[in-house]
Amino acid sequence: MAEAEGQVRPSRSRSNFAIFAVVLLLLAAGWGIWWMLVGSQRIRTNDAYVQGNIVPVQAQTEATVRRVYVEDTEYVHAGALLASVQGDRSYLALKASEAALGRTVRELRREFAEVQRLQHSLDAQKAEYAKLGENLSRYRKAQAGGAVATIRITDTQADMRVLRAQMGATRAKLAAALALVGNTNLSDNPLVRAAVTRVESAYLSWARRDLRAPVSGYVAQRHAYPGLRIHPGQQLFSIVPLHGLWVVANVKETEMAQVRPGDTVRLTSYYYGDSVVYRGVVEGLVPGAGSAFSILPPENATGNYIHIVERVPLRISLPAKALAKHPLRPGLSMVARIDIAGKGKRSVLAPLTKTPVEGYETGIYRRELQRARQLAQRIIAQNAG
Numbered sequence: 001m002a003e004a005e006g007q008v009r010p011s012r013s014r015s016n017f018a019i020f021a022v023v024l025l026l027l028a029a030g031w032g033i034w035w036m037l038v039g040s041q042r043i044r045t046n047d048a049y050v051q052g053n054i055v056p057v058q059a060q061t062e063a064t065v066r067r068v069y070v071e072d073t074e075y076v077h078a079g080a081l082l083a084s085v086q087g088d089r090s091y092l093a094l095k096a097s098e099a100a101l102g103r104t105v106r107e108l109r110r111e112f113a114e115v116q117r118l119q120h121s122l123d124a125q126k127a128e129y130a131k132l133g134e135n136l137s138r139y140r141k142a143q144a145g146g147a148v149a150t151i152r153i154t155d156t157q158a159d160m161r162v163l164r165a166q167m168g169a170t171r172a173k174l175a176a177a178l179a180l181v182g183n184t185n186l187s188d189n190p191l192v193r194a195a196v197t198r199v200e201s202a203y204l205s206w207a208r209r210d211l212r213a214p215v216s217g218y219v220a221q222r223h224a225y226p227g228l229r230i231h232p233g234q235q236l237f238s239i240v241p242l243h244g245l246w247v248v249a250n251v252k253e254t255e256m257a258q259v260r261p262g263d264t265v266r267l268t269s270y271y272y273g274d275s276v277v278y279r280g281v282v283e284g285l286v287p288g289a290g291s292a293f294s295i296l297p298p299e300n301a302t303g304n305y306i307h308i309v310e311r312v313p314l315r316i317s318l319p320a321k322a323l324a325k326h327p328l329r330p331g332l333s334m335v336a337r338i339d340i341a342g343k344g345k346r347s348v349l350a351p352l353t354k355t356p357v358e359g360y361e362t363g364i365y366r367r368e369l370q371r372a373r374q375l376a377q378r379i380i381a382q383n384a385g
Contacts, residue, residue: 043259043338047311048249048267050318052330053359055215057082057237059230060208061090068224070237076213079364082237083224087209090202097202098379101195105383108189111181118174125167132160186384196376203372214362217241241359242327245318247280249336250290250311259285259338260345261352265316266337269328278322282338284351286313314338315353 063085070082136156142148186192211224221238230236247267251259259282267278289310291298298308316336318328346352 043251043255043340044335045249045251045338046333046335047251048247048316048334048336050245050269050328050330050332050334051248052245053215053241054220054330055217055239055241056235057211057214057239058232059085059211059234059236060232061085061205062231063087063089063209063229065224065226065228065230065236067226068222070219070222072219072222074219076216076219076239078213078216078362080213082211082213082219084210085230087206090206090209094199094202094206097195097199098375101192101199101376101379102383104191104195105186105380108181108186108191109383109385111177112186115174115177115181118170118177122167122170122174125163125170129160129163129167132156132163136160186380192380196373196380199376199379200369200372203375204368207368207371208365211236212364213237213239214364215239215241215359217359240330242329243320243323244356244359245323245328245330246283247316247318247334247336248286249314249316249334249338251314251338253289253310253312256285256312258340258345259314260340260348261285261350262346264339266339267316267318268335270333270335271328272326276326278318278326280316280318280336281352283315283317283353285348286315288312315351317352 066084066086068083139148139153217239224236263282265280267280268274
């Protein structure tokens with residue numbers, strides 16, 4: 001009995017090993033078929049992140065924050081007031097520029113009147129000179145008959161020399177006046193135009209004393225506080241629109257040969273997990289590996305060299321409907337699976353990227369310069385007489 005059991009055990013061991021080998025071969029064959037049909041046609045990377053426009057709101061004038069109207073995470077529309085500042089300095093600068101423009105217009109009015117006065121004076125001097133010339137001719141003719149004394153001719157000649165000198169002085173004054181107002185009027189005179197530019201600049205500084213949202217989005221990175229002294233260029237807020245996001249996926253250079261704009265991408269996020277899938281499209285390839293844009297590019301011309309596989313960033317679109325249903329945030333990690341099996345692919349030099357209008361243009365400054373020019377024209381009209 002024991003001998004029979006000993007004979008059965010090796011037989012069972014060989015049978016179990018055969019079954020295991022068959023299963024292993026089937027798994028290997030299945031994996032090989034999957035790799036040939038599916039795996040080799042896809043590129044997977046988890047080095048992918050959500051990107052978006054983070055719009056900075058910076059101070060444009062030197063002032064002191066008076067009041068803050070928004071807080072982080074609030075949604076604001078384009079043009080919404082974020083913070084107001086004490087505008088005393090910009091207001092006084094505006095009034096000073098307005099006064100300077102008015103004074104310039106009045107001074108030029110005087111110069112225009114001076115040109116007319118000098119022109120009339122020169123005309124009178126010319127007429128007087130012509131009259132003296134005629135008298136001198138008559139005196140010389142009458143001198144032959146003894147009707148005119150020699151002293152009269154001498155005095156007339158002296159008067160003509162004096163008058164010529166006066167005419168020269170008048171012409172010099174006229175030239176000096178014409179240098180300021182010649183071939184111009186009150187509107188296009190260079191002095192007025194310079195004063196108008198100062199008014200427009202002061203008006204823009206005054207109009208931009210308050211901080212407004214350039215685009216619609218969510219408030220982040222608030223650095224404005226009441227009483228804070230701010231300077232031009234200082235960042236006080238960030239506005240983040242969440243409707244126009246995209247994904248930047250970094251793919252190894254060894255896997256980039258078949259990637260083209262237009263390839264479809266299956267995207268999942270760590271934020272929602274695998275239950276939420278975004279269907280994106282490769283819009284374009286960034287024209288350079290990541291190291292080409294780093295702050296400290298690698299220096300490989302040294303004796304010690306270690307090859308590192310570079311990664312090339314891809315821009316991948318995110319569908320608007322999916323974003324509206326499952327919002328994302330810039331900086332979130334994603335997993336991208338790129339389908340490279342498509343036929344008739346585009347060139348890597350033919351991206352699909354298109355710049356939208358919404359979120360890439362602000363209209364809050366559109367009418368400021370127009371209002372500044374209207375203000376300057378009113379000041380000119382009020383002082384033009």
